[in-house]
Amino acid sequence: MAERKEMPLWGWGDAEHSREVPLGAAENLSGELGFAAGTDVGARRIGDFDLAAPVLSPELLERLSSMVPTGSVSTEPWLRLLRAAGKSYADAVRMRAGRPGDAPDAVVTPGEEEEIAGVLQLCSELRIAVVPFGGGTSVVGGLSTIRKDFIGSISLDLGALSGLVSVDKDSLLATFRPGTKGPEAEALLKPYGLTVGHFPQSFEYASIGGFVATRSAGQSSTGYGRIDRNVMGLKVTTPTGRIELAPMPGSAAGPDLRQLLIGSEGTLGVIDEVTLRVHPSPASMVDRAWIAPDFETGREVLRLIEQDGCAPDVARLSDERETEVNLLLAGDSLAVKLLRRYLRLRRRSNGCLMITCFEGESVDVARRSQRASALMRKHHCLSLGSRVAKGWRKGRFAGPYIRDSLMDGGLFVETLETASNWSNLGRLYDAVRTELQGELEKEGGTPVVMCHVSHLYPTGASLYFTFAGKQPYDSVEERLALWQRVKGAACDAIRASGGTITHHHAVGTDHAPWLEDEIGAAGIRLLKAAKAELDPVGIMNPGRLMN
Amino acid sequence: MAERKEMPLWGWGDAEHSREVPLGAAENLSGELGFAAGTDVGARRIGDFDLAAPVLSPELLERLSSMVPTGSVSTEPWLRLLRAAGKSYADAVRMRAGRPGDAPDAVVTPGEEEEIAGVLQLCSELRIAVVPFGGGTSVVGGLSTIRKDFIGSISLDLGALSGLVSVDKDSLLATFRPGTKGPEAEALLKPYGLTVGHFPQSFEYASIGGFVATRSAGQSSTGYGRIDRNVMGLKVTTPTGRIELAPMPGSAAGPDLRQLLIGSEGTLGVIDEVTLRVHPSPASMVDRAWIAPDFETGREVLRLIEQDGCAPDVARLSDERETEVNLLLAGDSLAVKLLRRYLRLRRRSNGCLMITCFEGESVDVARRSQRASALMRKHHCLSLGSRVAKGWRKGRFAGPYIRDSLMDGGLFVETLETASNWSNLGRLYDAVRTELQGELEKEGGTPVVMCHVSHLYPTGASLYFTFAGKQPYDSVEERLALWQRVKGAACDAIRASGGTITHHHAVGTDHAPWLEDEIGAAGIRLLKAAKAELDPVGIMNPGRLMN
Numbered sequence A, B: 001m002a003e004r005k006e007m008p009l010w011g012w013g014d015a016e017h018s019r020e021v022p023l024g025a026a027e028n029l030s031g032e033l034g035f036a037a038g039t040d041v042g043a044r045r046i047g048d049f050d051l052a053a054p055v056l057s058p059e060l061l062e063r064l065s066s067m068v069p070t071g072s073v074s075t076e077p078w079l080r081l082l083r084a085a086g087k088s089y090a091d092a093v094r095m096r097a098g099r100p101g102d103a104p105d106a107v108v109t110p111g112e113e114e115e116i117a118g119v120l121q122l123c124s125e126l127r128i129a130v131v132p133f134g135g136g137t138s139v140v141g142g143l144s145t146i147r148k149d150f151i152g153s154i155s156l157d158l159g160a161l162s163g164l165v166s167v168d169k170d171s172l173l174a175t176f177r178p179g180t181k182g183p184e185a186e187a188l189l190k191p192y193g194l195t196v197g198h199f200p201q202s203f204e205y206a207s208i209g210g211f212v213a214t215r216s217a218g219q220s221s222t223g224y225g226r227i228d229r230n231v232m233g234l235k236v237t238t239p240t241g242r243i244e245l246a247p248m249p250g251s252a253a254g255p256d257l258r259q260l261l262i263g264s265e266g267t268l269g270v271i272d273e274v275t276l277r278v279h280p281s282p283a284s285m286v287d288r289a290w291i292a293p294d295f296e297t298g299r300e301v302l303r304l305i306e307q308d309g310c311a312p313d314v315a316r317l318s319d320e321r322e323t324e325v326n327l328l329l330a331g332d333s334l335a336v337k338l339l340r341r342y343l344r345l346r347r348r349s350n351g352c353l354m355i356t357c358f359e360g361e362s363v364d365v366a367r368r369s370q371r372a373s374a375l376m377r378k379h380h381c382l383s384l385g386s387r388v389a390k391g392w393r394k395g396r397f398a399g400p401y402i403r404d405s406l407m408d409g410g411l412f413v414e415t416l417e418t419a420s421n422w423s424n425l426g427r428l429y430d431a432v433r434t435e436l437q438g439e440l441e442k443e444g445g446t447p448v449v450m451c452h453v454s455h456l457y458p459t460g461a462s463l464y465f466t467f468a469g470k471q472p473y474d475s476v477e478e479r480l481a482l483w484q485r486v487k488g489a490a491c492d493a494i495r496a497s498g499g500t501i502t503h504h505h506a507v508g509t510d511h512a513p514w515l516e517d518e519i520g521a522a523g524i525r526l527l528k529a530a531k532a533e534l535d536p537v538g539i540m541n542p543g544r545l546m547n
């Protein structure tokens, strides 16, 4: 088993990575929202954590061990903590307070896919809850321990099951083991001249199985497609048997059960093999930034470009507020100064930043980018050239580090996302923005609420909100109550304005209360019926999706 | 309610439409397979049919009537016969013999979608089987009456529920009532400059609800996408409640239940509203035919073109045998004579016909067709110009009429289809072709077995087989036994060679025995669990999909 790269309990990514908030931004936030760098870092060492002893007896642990002869069963406290949560704001609040809430009794790491069935059968027999653990990047409470009336709860860690099973280059298909991380998948495909093309912001740590379990969308999904569009075949081990659905290019053989398993978030079984449609590695890349006159015009241009068939693979349009903050975060470098001057000269003190990245075969990239540029210009968008866009590409996985430092400085900072049809996007944006602003203002200061359009489809697009406000409370309970209030108000607003409760973060525990509103009582009954059939004891990731 | 255009019981389409087999083909077939035009036409008048009286009592019929106040309940014999079957070879054998097998006790035609729920509830209470009827074009036994232990069986005719509910032009969305027929849907969208882009060969009679219930693919689905890719939202009335899934461009809100309902073939409920992604009406069309040196090279060129992103919207590649037959069927017109001469001059006595149609915005059509042409030439494909392709487009819905006349002349003639990944397509083709040839030869003569590639995907393509052989038997039972034997052998070969049991015809009763092999025992259990939840009495289209 390869040495595992673990994230710190209290935050994102590589513990050594720089987390400095640029000076200009820090000053701005400290005035408005009371940000004070490094004053609220919290628990860091094992002694800081309030961790209960595992409740599973040595005999039961022994029986579990016998199910994973090539793997391991561990009750090591630090490992239990590492598997106790994902990376949401709520997770961070708990971890930073040294109050993980609860943690798995044991971390079970199968050494082979074949060992999973035995673990699930034993856990069904004994009534032990099982939480599959991929990369641990869930931001919706997908990984916490929920004991209900089970006699114990384990984390089923898929981290040892990584690698490429096979490649069919003619058919553009690649089959992966579930625990393969984003960068590893790319490295494995590179020699074939292929790419998965799936780059969520969590790319560096998330796993192929996790992508599929959560219906993930990556930053380039406008071009390469969401993961659910690229899963051609998959295998799932459930407590009552294995489902194997071979890759087919298209089929009318009844309902597509792949789409019932994709997005099942570990509640139906463990996705232990995935066959993806993969893509030729891009031969050419054209990155370019633009300033749209306003958010509405920017959205309209993106709609036209997408429906014209010349959409970029990455398209991000920031609203006015996010555009300002981006410039602020970029610090007062020469580039930003020049940019401001350039905008002033063109009488654009304001506007909306748009990042576009075209990737692929070079003639096609040229065609699309030229057509898109013409449409941009026609709608009064100003080209900023390639530098800002290249900068975005370079720093595209760095955002989460800044969140950590904002939390270290005592702020409430969170993101949420939704999607809707083009004709409804303006209404949805206004509703969620207003709601977030109002709720955050209740705690004082001038909160930051910003948004970008991040994924384009012929019929609509997604909206991604980032917001920060005062976190005036000290206790875990109060901090979580504030989070719950703001998040809940935004979720209500999303559903009331016809957005999906989640475009790519998945449901987990956090969005579960809103799922019924979206898929209806009969929809929930369908999910429960599927669960009752595959997982009659209900051991698989209890509390997720349906309650 | 608009006057309903009904097909004749014994065959396809418009009873008055010409059904003549071109002279050259007829001569050829009469020698080889004993074809004799018009010698086996069978039952045509009501007196010819062996139809049992309806078993539902007048009281029950009265109660059914009360559920459809704006609709109707009819026990009229001709109407019951019209709703007793679809348009498969087996259906035709039965109908031509005047032996429909069984027919619904009543045809219930709701006048409004809201009336469906009451019908399903009453039928659940009384244990009456319900077979939804869209356009009646099923070729897999999707519409026959299967009584099991029900007290009766009705056809739920959706034909009165037709039309456009709404259009959202900005979002490229159109919402249809379930019974809307293909041509009507196109006519309704035309004023908006939009098209559904869904043209199965059955287009003129099939319904939107039927397309969705069967996961249909149309002749232009390489370009516009299969119906399952274009359904964004849908509403389904089940015996235990209604499922409404609003159109979302993309979502991570758990499993996609749309894809569990699409392809459910009436076994879970009645699809009574469909929101489709629609497409701008094409401004430009470029049709062109080619001759590929052989079937394998032709497939390889299509793969390259599809994966390059310059695929035509319609792509059909006939194997050597189908190419010959197509020329034969085209008769000895001047065009065909010239074509043969042209091929001889280029030392191509043989080869494979390829039809390509590019549709859409004119710059894009030009780009794709030019790139595709370059790839064609590089792989030694010979351009035949546009005439043959235009001819195909003109006659694209006429094929089924010829099947009728071949049956009238005493032949066994049938089609079947499958799909697989590119790397497996040659193996699948060889296996199915050999199997069909071998089974048909057992009845003597030289059977015709021909095939074309008809739908392209990045990861694979579909294969469509048409075959004809001797039908030496006279009784319905023997005729069906021959059909069953040949079909069964081909289906076994399809599954043994990794093809899907159906690429677009759906499962119905005919493919149901092979579904478990494709989706596994756990897959079948999942379907049954969904059915038990939504339709606990099991009234919805019994015998279809699962047995």
Ligand SMILES: Cc1cc2nc3c(=O)[nH]c(=O)nc-3n(C[C@H](O)[C@H](O)[C@H](O)COP(=O)(O)OP(=O)(O)OC[C@H]3O[C@@H](n4cnc5c(N)ncnc54)[C@H](O)[C@@H]3O)c2cc1C
Binding pocket: A012, A086, A087, A088, A131, A132, A133, A134, A135, A136, A137, A138, A139, A141, A142, A143, A158, A178, A199, A200, A201, A202, A205, A206, A207, A208, A209, A210, A211, A212, A213, A214, A215, A216, A217, A218, A219, A265, A266, A267, A269, A270, A271, A272, A400, A504, A505, A506, A508, A541, A544
């Ligand atoms: C900073 C940050 C940025 C993010 N950006 C994006 C983004 O751009 N796009 C996006 O889509 N998401 C994003 N996410 C969310 C998260 O990364 C995705 O949900 C991701 O797909 C989770 O993958 P994972 O391997 O980490 O799964 P985990 O977090 O380990 O698990 C997620 C859920 O799936 C279940 N699960 C995991 N693996 C399996 C399996 N093999 N079988 C069955 N169930 C399983 C778990 O039980 C859990 O409920 C982001 C998260 C963070 C922290």
Ligand SMILES: Cc1cc2nc3c(=O)[nH]c(=O)nc-3n(C[C@H](O)[C@H](O)[C@H](O)COP(=O)(O)OP(=O)(O)OC[C@H]3O[C@@H](n4cnc5c(N)ncnc54)[C@H](O)[C@@H]3O)c2cc1C
Binding pocket: B012, B086, B087, B088, B131, B132, B133, B134, B135, B136, B137, B138, B139, B141, B142, B143, B158, B178, B199, B200, B201, B202, B205, B206, B207, B208, B209, B210, B211, B212, B213, B214, B215, B216, B217, B218, B219, B265, B266, B267, B269, B270, B271, B272, B400, B504, B505, B506, B508, B541, B544
């Ligand atoms: C000559 C010919 C050519 C064909 N070519 C093609 C082709 O190119 N591509 C292709 O995909 N198919 C083709 N088919 C098959 C057939 O046309 C398709 O399956 C079509 O989608 C059926 O639509 P329909 O409205 O006629 O449905 P029906 O035949 O009336 O019904 C089909 C099945 O779906 C159920 N059903 C129908 N409507 C509903 C509803 N609203 N809710 C729930 N269940 C419902 C029925 O009970 C039945 O089981 C062809 C058939 C023929 C006869």
